[in-house]
Amino acid sequence: MEYRGGLQHRGGAQFQGGMDYRGSGMRGAVFGAAVGLVLAVGVVVFLAFAIGPGSVIVATLLALVPLAALLLTIRWVDRWEPEPRAALWFAFAWGAGVSVVVSLVSNTGAMLVLVQSGFDEGSAQAVTAVVVAPVVEETAKGLGVLLIFLWWRRHVDGPVDGLVYAATVATGFAAVENVLYFAQAHQYGAEDGAPVALVFALRALFSPFAHLMFTACIGFALGWAARRGGLTWVWAAPLGWLGAVGLHALWNGSAMLGDGGGFLVGYIFVQVPLFIGAVLLVFWLRKQEGLAVAQGLAPYQGAGWFTAADLHMLSSLSRRAGARRWARQVRGPGGEDALREFQDAATALAFQRHRVLHRRAGAEGIADEQVLAARAAQARARVAQVLGV
DSSP, rough: OOOSSSTTTTTOOOOOOOTTTTTTTTTHHHHHHHHHHHHHHHHHHHHHHHHHHHHHHHHHHHHHHHHHHHHHHHHHHHHHOOOOOEEEEHHHHHHIIIEEEEEEEHHHHHHHHHHHHTTTHHHHHHIIIIOOOOOOOOHHHHHHHHHHHHHHHGGGGGHHHHHHHHHHHHHHHHHHHHHHHHHHHHHTTTTOHHHHHHHHHHIIIIIITTHHHHHHHHHHHHHHHHHHHHTTTHHHHHHHHHHHHHHHHHHHHHHSTTHHHHHHHHHHIIIHHHHHHHHHHHHHHHHHHHHHHHHOOOOOHHTTTTTTHHHHHTHHHHHHHHHHHHHHHHHHHHHHHHHHHHHHHHHHHHHHHHHTTTTOOOOHHHHHHHHHHHHHHHHHHHHHHHHHO
């Protein structure tokens, strides 16, 4: 296929003008993130009054441990084409603020209604945990992922992007929920600390990725729909939601069986295999992203913009990292920066080419491709100048 953007080999003509294709809709993301974070802080302040400031401070510090692990995991997954920070902040704040507030109010209200309807407290807690909470929480979290998909659809290129946004929403939710559970455990075990140690082990060490796995079903479904375009998301999103609710209900239900024995059996024979399967899926999807980069840039290689060696390097995260190390060795930080700029620009171009080819971008998308092509050509020219390759 011949590219007709009007640019010469390796950026001979300079593109003038054009908006940053990453900028649209970001003001809405910033505003939404601010609202969500205010709600999240409000929840923590409420817990401080309801449980005690000392317990909440300890709980917040403990919650930072799984939070750091989850954020590092998301960053590892989101290495090919990092999502806009404003959109990620929106996702995190939605999970930590909006989803938590909706879930607290709805789950507490459901408990009260069940008790007033004649359920004893234990039965009401079981019904809330197994039936109400999975539906309410996955709906609240999933709505945030859906809003991102609809408002910033150009930033959702496939399953990996959907997983990143879903995981970020779930991470925000899990962080505030951990504060609640750790604070309650600290309050009840203020003398010996045994309850908080047990709860910390269960939530931070054995199951830090639980909420991520639940909501990931929705993100994967929307990401898969984004790659196919059209209205596929209309039926894919409900299927992802059913998967999220089902996994959440299975998790909570296993915790209610026996005196912990049911949870242990379910954890070993169900949850661990599911987690391993999810990890393998992420590895496979990351490899597919590399293939997508090579396919997206193939027309530009054929037109002489990039070399075969360029595409070989660009289609593998390990080869990209190795190339940056080599560039730093031969030309210092400047060489590494030049190569990193080229890698980022070429990757953005590759994914935009996919959007255009699969009719997920109209005239504006074609114009965006020209902007990105110009940037990639200029970045490639700088690599040739700095590194001599």
